[in-house]
Each structure stands twice: as structure tokens, then as C-alpha cells.
Amino acid sequence: MPSPLLQSKLLRTEKPNLEMEVEIPIWQQEIKTAFRSADELCRFLNVDLDEMGISAAAAKQFPLFVPRGFASRMESGNSTDPLLRQVLNVAQEEVVDAQFKVDPVGESQADLAPGLLQKYAGRALLIVTGVCAVHCRYCFRRHFPYQSFQQIGAAAGRWQPALDAVRSDESIHELLLSGGDPLVLTDDLLTELITMLENIPHLKRLRIHTRTPIVIPSRVTEALVNRLVSSRLAVWFVVHANHGNELGTEVLDSLNRLIAAGIPVLNQTVLLKGVNDSCEALEELFTKLADASVLPYYLHQLDRVAGAAHFEVPIEIGKQLIAQLRTRLPGYAVPRYVQERPGELAKTILG
Ligand SMILES: *Cc1c(COP(=O)(O)O)cnc(C)c1O
Ligand code: SF4
Numbered sequence: 001m002p003s004p005l006l007q008s009k010l011l012r013t014e015k016p017n018l019e020m021e022v023e024i025p026i027w028q029q030e031i032k033t034a035f036r037s038a039d040e041l042c043r044f045l046n047v048d049l050d051e052m053g054i055s056a057a058a059a060k061q062f063p064l065f066v067p068r069g070f071a072s073r074m075e076s077g078n079s080t081d082p083l084l085r086q087v088l089n090v091a092q093e094e095v096v097d098a099q100f101k102v103d104p105v106g107e108s109q110a111d112l113a114p115g116l117l118q119k120y121a122g123r124a125l126l127i128v129t130g131v132c133a134v135h136c137r138y139c140f141r142r143h144f145p146y147q148s149f150q151q152i153g154a155a156a157g158r159w160q161p162a163l164d165a166v167r168s169d170e171s172i173h174e175l176l177l178s179g180g181d182p183l184v185l186t187d188d189l190l191t192e193l194i195t196m197l198e199n200i201p202h203l204k205r206l207r208i209h210t211r212t213p214i215v216i217p218s219r220v221t222e223a224l225v226n227r228l229v230s231s232r233l234a235v236w237f238v239v240h241a242n243h244g245n246e247l248g249t250e251v252l253d254s255l256n257r258l259i260a261a262g263i264p265v266l267n268q269t270v271l272l273k274g275v276n277d278s279c280e281a282l283e284e285l286f287t288k289l290a291d292a293s294v295l296p297y298y299l300h301q302l303d304r305v306a307g308a309a310h311f312e313v314p315i316e317i318g319k320q321l322i323a324q325l326r327t328r329l330p331g332y333a334v335p336r337y338v339q340e341r342p343g344e345l346a347k348t349i350l351g
Contacts, residue, residue, distance in 0.1 A: 027212075027219040031133065031184065034067040038089055041066055047079045058093035058307065062142045065135040070215045073248050082243045082275045086136055092310040093137065102143040104303040106342030112169075116162035120346060123174040123207075126162055128193065132181040133212040133219070138270060138311045140303035140340075141180075159193060167200050174205040183212035183219050191227055198232055206233040211240040214247075217254035225261045237265040238297060242276050244284035252292050259293050266297035269335065270311075271321075277313045279324045286325065286333045296335035301350060303340055315339075315350055322351040 024032075035041040041064065042049040066087045074081045110117040118124040130144070166172050175197055182190065197203055212219045228235045237258055241247060258265050267289050269276065276282055286296045299322070302312050322337045337351040 025218075025221065027216045027221070028186075030067045030069060030216045030218065034065055034134075035071060036063065036065060038064055041071060041084075041088070044068075044071055045074055045081070045084065046077045047084070051079055052088060053091045055089050055091040055094055058089035058091070058137075061093075061307070062089070062135060062137070062139075064089050065132070067133060067216050069217070069250070070134055070246075073245055075245075080274070081245075082281070083245055085274050086138070086242065086272065087134060089137065090310075093307040095309055096306075097309045100304045100306045100309045102306050104140055104305045105340040107141075107144070109342070113161040113165040115159070116165055118172070122171060123176060124166060124169075124172050125176040125178050125209075126159070126166075127179055128159070128177050128182045129180040129184060131184045132179060133184055133215040136211075136270075138272060138302060138305070138308040140305045140308075142305060142307065159196070163196055163200070166197075166203065170202045173202060174207060175203055176207045176209055178209040181210050181212050182208055183210045183224075187221065187223050187227065190224070194227065194231060194233075203233060205236060206231065207236045207238060209238045209240075213237075213239050213254045213258070214241045214251055217248075217250040220254040220257050222257075225257055225263070228258075228263060229261050235263050237263055239265060239267050239294070240269070241267055241285065241289070242269050242272060243281060244288050247285075247288045247292070252288075255292055255294055265294045267294050267335075268298040268300060269296070270300045270302060271313050271318050271337075272302065272311045273313050274311070277317065277321070279321055279328070282321060282325060283328055286329055286335070290330070290333040296333055298347070299335045299337045301337070301339040319351040 035044065038052065038054045038059065039049055042052060064087065070083065070087075074083045078084070107117055110119045112118050112124060115127040116124055117127070127144075132139075135142075166175060177193075185193070194206065197206060239255065241251075255265055269282075269285065271277060276285065282299070289296050299318070301315060301318060302308060304312070318337055322334065325334045336349055338347040339350055341348050
């Protein structure tokens with residue numbers, strides 16, 4: 001996962017001279033000015049750091065990283081804020097539970113090439129970078145050995161082995177860009193990658209899995225949208241929001257820029273204890289998404305990653321929540337409740 005090392009590399013790719021400084025896009029400035037410690041974030045939110053049970057060891061394994069725009073959607077003074085809980089490094093992460101592992105979904109066994117995973121027919125997933133626009137404490141890739149093959153800012157040539165593998169397998173019709181988060185790449189680098197993908201004749205669809213439009217909505221630039229729309233590939237977006245409070249006006253505007261350009265946007269949510277494990281919270285989230293023409297695609301059962309045990313909601317409760325939501329929302333606004341199980345041919349549908 002984005003180690004401090006990777007994050008600092010990201011920043012070092014910026015031009016150092018002042019003249020260029022003013023030209024840095026707003027979204028990159030948001031990455032630069034993000035909160036990087038519990039201390040800073042708690043001070044900003046007027047919550048008492050000592051009450052929060054912060055863990056330095058947890059931050060060492062996976063540093064806190066929260067852009068200010070996302071933090072501004074948290075409620076000042078609320079130590080149990082559902083957005084804060086997703087990003088704060090707390091002592092509960094140190095609890096050791098043998099059921100919660102470093103590689104919970106068996107990704108290390110699914111490599112086609114460095115950074116390229118295939119678990120399911122017809123589609124492969126490219127980890128384009130280890131960097132994200134926010135660090136989510138429950139992330140199943142928080143222990144992923146990104147450093148072994150990924151560095152943002154490096155030449156696009158690093159994707160070559162993965163692209164060669166896609167090119168040589170004509171059964172792959174869809175490529176998922178994931179990470180980390182593909183939208184922390186600059187437009188230039190993304191454009192280079194997309195162009196290489198467009199040159200693989202059997203690829204039909206490009207799917208971008210990203211939390212950046214939710215965290216840093218200014219990332220959805222006109223240039224990015226134009227590049228995607230001009231692609232010969234069918235482009236699909238899958239964003240990641242877990243709580244209605246994440247969907248502020250700027251976020252809804254950024255999603256609308258994609259949708260208005262004809263790009264379908266789906267959302268995935270992770271079911272998280274203390275964040276969205278109530279019918280009311282999920283109903284609000286899915287209603288806001290539906291109102292924004294974003295389809296609630298998946299509700300994920302938490303992957304059992306080491307350090308995230310305190311976020312787990314029992315599957316039985318998840319099924320009850322989905323059943324209740326079916327009585328309250330239109331069918332399309334209730335996502336499939338799924339679990340990732342190593343070795344299965346598709347995600348397992350729980351409800
Ligand atoms: C979840 C996932 C996909 C996408 O699955 P869909 O059901 O098509 O959304 C593809 N590859 C990997 C490795 C995945 O984990
Ligand atoms: S944005 Fe996605 S990949 Fe990055 S830390 Fe959050 S859940 Fe993990």
C-alpha cells in the first residue's frame with residue numbers, strides 16, 4: 001500500500017520550480033496538502049486525540065492519509081463520525097485474529113504478470129499504482145507488496161509485461177484499472193496507458209475502479225472526461241462511497257460530469273461496523289446515489305484483512321439489512337451483497 005516512501009515519490013515528481021508550482025492542478029495540490037497524522041486531523045476536527053485510542057504502530061504499517069476536502073465532510077467535534085472512523089489509525093487495528101490475514105482474497109495467486117491479476121473470465125485487473133487519494137483502514141490491499149513493482153511517476157514502460165500478457169490472451173475483453181487508485185496518475189500518464197490499451201484489438205471495455213472522485217472530486221477534469229469519451233473502448237466507472245455524508249455537492253457534480261458525458265457510473269460500498277451498518281445509513285446512501293443516476297452495484301462483505309477485524313459485520317446482519325432495503329427502495333437501488341472468496345469463479349452473492 002502507499003508507503004510514506006511512495007507518497008513522497010509522488011510529490012517529488014512535481015516540478016520543483018516556482019513557475020511550475022502555480023500550474024499544478026488543484027487535485028494534485030489536494031494530495032500535497034492532505035492530512036498525514038491523526039494529530040493534525042483531530043485538531044482540525046476539534047476532537048480530543050487522547051480519547052480516540054490512536055495507534056502509532058497502525059500508522060507505521062499503513063500511514064494516515066486524508067485530503068482536506070474529505071475531512072471537511074466530517075462533523076466537527078464528533079469522535080464517532082462515520083467518515084473519520086474509516087480513516088483514523090486506532091489501537092483496535094493491533095488486535096491479532098488468525099482469521100484476518102495479510103492477503104485475504106488470495107490475490108498473490110492470481111498474477112498473470114507483475115501487477116496484472118485475473119480471477120474471472122473475460123476480465124483482468126491491472127494495479128496501475130500503489131498510491132491512493134485516501135487511506136481506508138479496512139482496505140484489503142493495505143499489506144499489498146506494491147513496492148516490488150510499482151512506482152508512480154516511473155516510465156509507463158513498467159506496464160509492458162502486463163500489457164503483453166493481455167495482448168496474448170484473446171479471451172480478455174475487459175481491463176479493470178485499479179490500485180491503489182488509477183486516478184492519482186496524471187492525465188499524461190493515464191492517456192499513455194489508455195492509448196496502449198486501445199491498441200490491443202480484442203479489448204472492448206475499460207473499467208476504472210476509483211475512490212478519487214469521492215475523495216478529491218476536482219480530479220474529474222474536463223481533459224480527463226474528454227480523453228475517456230474519445231476512446232474506442234467502452235468506459236465504465238466504479239466509484240467507492242460508503243456513507244451518504246461522503247456525497248457532498250462537489251462530489252455529486254464530479255459524478256455528473258462523467259454521467260453527462262455518457263460514462264456509466266456504478267458504486268461499490270463496503271459494509272462497515274460503526275460506519276454504515278444500519279438500514280437508515282444504507283438507505284440514505286443508495287437513495288443519494290440513485291438520485292445522482294449512479295447505480296449501487298455491490299455491497300461488499302468486509303475482506304478479512306489483518307487490522308480490520310473491528311469493522312466486520314456478521315453476514316446474517318448484512319443479509320437482514322439487504323432484505324429490509326428491498327422493502328424500501330426500487331430494485332435497482334439495492335446493490336448485490338457479495339463476498340470475495342479465493343478460488344471462486346465469481347464473487348459469491350450473499351443477498
Ligand atoms: C472484483 C473483481 C473483478 C470484477 O468483478 P465483477 O463482478 O465483474 O465486478 C475482476 N477482477 C478481480 C481480481 C476482482 O477482484
Ligand atoms: S481507496 Fe480503495 S484501494 Fe485505496 S485505501 Fe481505500 S479501499 Fe484501499
